[in-house]
Amino acid sequence: MRQFTVCIFFVTTFFIISCNNSPSGNDITTTASKDSIVRRIEILDTSALNLIDSTTPVEILAQGYKWSEGPVYIKDSNYLLFSDIPNNSIFKWKEGYGATLYLKPSGNTGDRKVEKEPGSNGLLLNAKGQLVLCQHGDRRMALMDAPLGNPSPKFITLAGGYQGKKLNSPNDGVYTSNGDLYFTDPPYGLDKRLDDTAKQLPFQGVYRLKSNGQLDLIIKDLKFPNGIALSPDEKTLYISNSDSTNMLWMKYALDDKGLIKSSSVFFEAKEYNNTDAGNPDGMKVNKQGYIFAAGPKGIWLFSPAGKVLARIYTGQKTANCAFSPDQKTLFITASSYVMRVKLK
Numbered sequence: 001m002r003q004f005t006v007c008i009f010f011v012t013t014f015f016i017i018s019c020n021n022s023p024s025g026n027d028i029t030t031t032a033s034k035d036s037i038v039r040r041i042e043i044l045d046t047s048a049l050n051l052i053d054s055t056t057p058v059e060i061l062a063q064g065y066k067w068s069e070g071p072v073y074i075k076d077s078n079y080l081l082f083s084d085i086p087n088n089s090i091f092k093w094k095e096g097y098g099a100t101l102y103l104k105p106s107g108n109t110g111d112r113k114v115e116k117e118p119g120s121n122g123l124l125l126n127a128k129g130q131l132v133l134c135q136h137g138d139r140r141m142a143l144m145d146a147p148l149g150n151p152s153p154k155f156i157t158l159a160g161g162y163q164g165k166k167l168n169s170p171n172d173g174v175y176t177s178n179g180d181l182y183f184t185d186p187p188y189g190l191d192k193r194l195d196d197t198a199k200q201l202p203f204q205g206v207y208r209l210k211s212n213g214q215l216d217l218i219i220k221d222l223k224f225p226n227g228i229a230l231s232p233d234e235k236t237l238y239i240s241n242s243d244s245t246n247m248l249w250m251k252y253a254l255d256d257k258g259l260i261k262s263s264s265v266f267f268e269a270k271e272y273n274n275t276d277a278g279n280p281d282g283m284k285v286n287k288q289g290y291i292f293a294a295g296p297k298g299i300w301l302f303s304p305a306g307k308v309l310a311r312i313y314t315g316q317k318t319a320n321c322a323f324s325p326d327q328k329t330l331f332i333t334a335s336s337y338v339m340r341v342k343l344k
Contacts, residue, residue: 038315041341048301048309051290052343058312059340061331062099065091068333069282070122070134070172071322074148080322081123082333083107085136088119090151093338103144103151107189108137112198116191122172122282122320127179132158134170136189141170141181141209159183159209162217165200172228172282172320179211180258182218182237184225206239208258218260222250227282227320231304232289238266240280240293247272247280249293251306266306272296282320286327294318299332299341312341 039058043049066086073080079094081102092102108118118137126132131144133155140160146152158181161167169189174182186204190196206219206228219225219239227240237252237260251266269280277296284292290309291302299312299321316335323330332339 038313039339040313042311042313043309044311045303045307045309047303050344051286051301052310052312052341056342058314058332060337061340062091062093062338063336065336065338067117067319068336068338069319070120071320071331071333071338072123072125073322073324073331074125075325076129077149080331080338081131082338083120083123085117085119085121088137090120090123099338103153105137105153106133107135109153109155110138112137114189114191117169117189121170121188122183124173124175126175132173132181134173134183136169139167139169139189141173141183159207159215162201162205162207162215168199168201168204171226174228174230176230176234176258181209182228182230183207183209184228184239186224186226186242216259219252224279226280227294229283229285229291231285232287238283238285238291238293240283240295242279242281244275244279245273247296249280249283249302267300267302267308269296278317281318282333284321284323286323292321292330294320294332298334299330314339
């Protein structure tokens with residue numbers, strides 16, 4: 001980064017809750033073990049101190065997954081749900097109880113063989129508090145047809161194709177206050193991705209699913225559209241492009257009909273192109289409009305103007321994040337881990 005401020009960093013070493021992932025069981029065995037992963041918070045602009053402290057620990061809550069993703073916090077019962085995509089599962093983490101298997105299968109429920117990423121990716125709640133899933137294996141946006149407190153792998157398709165052709169593999173989504181759903185559709189659920197023979201669409205789209213069921217293609221010029229989020233006033237749509245050769249976050253102005261009226265590069269991470277630091281991925285926007293975005297080496301904290309204010313280094317390739325209801329806690333999914341950072 002070209003910006004420079006004095007930053008305080010540290011290496012945290014402490015006991016963690018360890019999860020031994022067992023696809024066939026309903027519970028995750030938890031044990032205490034020592035952690036030596038380097039994690040730290042770097043302050044790049046003093047305005048970040050209104051949101052986070054450099055001395056705040058980056059805690060590990062659970063581990064042992066193949067690729068953790070799509071976290072969403074369930075307010076009514078105070079627990080976190082997150083996907084383990086390769087294991088075709090959703091797990092539940094609750095303070096004092098650790099992590100347990102919540103739902104399996106989560107993304108591939110049919111006969112189609114998917115070896116790499118068959119499960120659900122992004123998880124979100126609709127206005128009725130029902131669980132909505134971005135399903136890789138079934139290549140659709142789906143609603144779980146069961147209560148949150150009694151999950152079952154029964155699903156209703158919300159969107160599975162565009163103009164008679166199957167979607168690639170929906171990745172992440174965000175709801176508007178009027179019930180419209182924006183979601184991204186890269187090819188990560190296809191084993192050969194862009195070159196998979198099962199791919200039917202010639203592009204990787206971003207869609208708007210209206211509450212009346214109408215599906216609109218709003219963007220088709222990104223190679224790997226991934227994370228997606230809305231500004232608090234719902235006038236700006238943010239999308240990450242997880243292309244390792246062109247790492248950037250895009251910013252789209254929406255018109256009064258919720259369609260794209262202009263676009264610009266929000267932030268470009270050129271220095272990480274063609275590296276192994278991880279790609280721009282899932283993101284969330286807080287009530288003040290600050291963006292917490294998974295990217296190379298961890299979580300990037302952006303101002304609404306696109307200035308990098310802080311970095312949360314996870315020591316892992318980082319996939320996504322989610323807030324607690326009061327936005328005083330940030331949950332992070334990173335490779336085989338689930339982490340937590342306390343916010344102000």
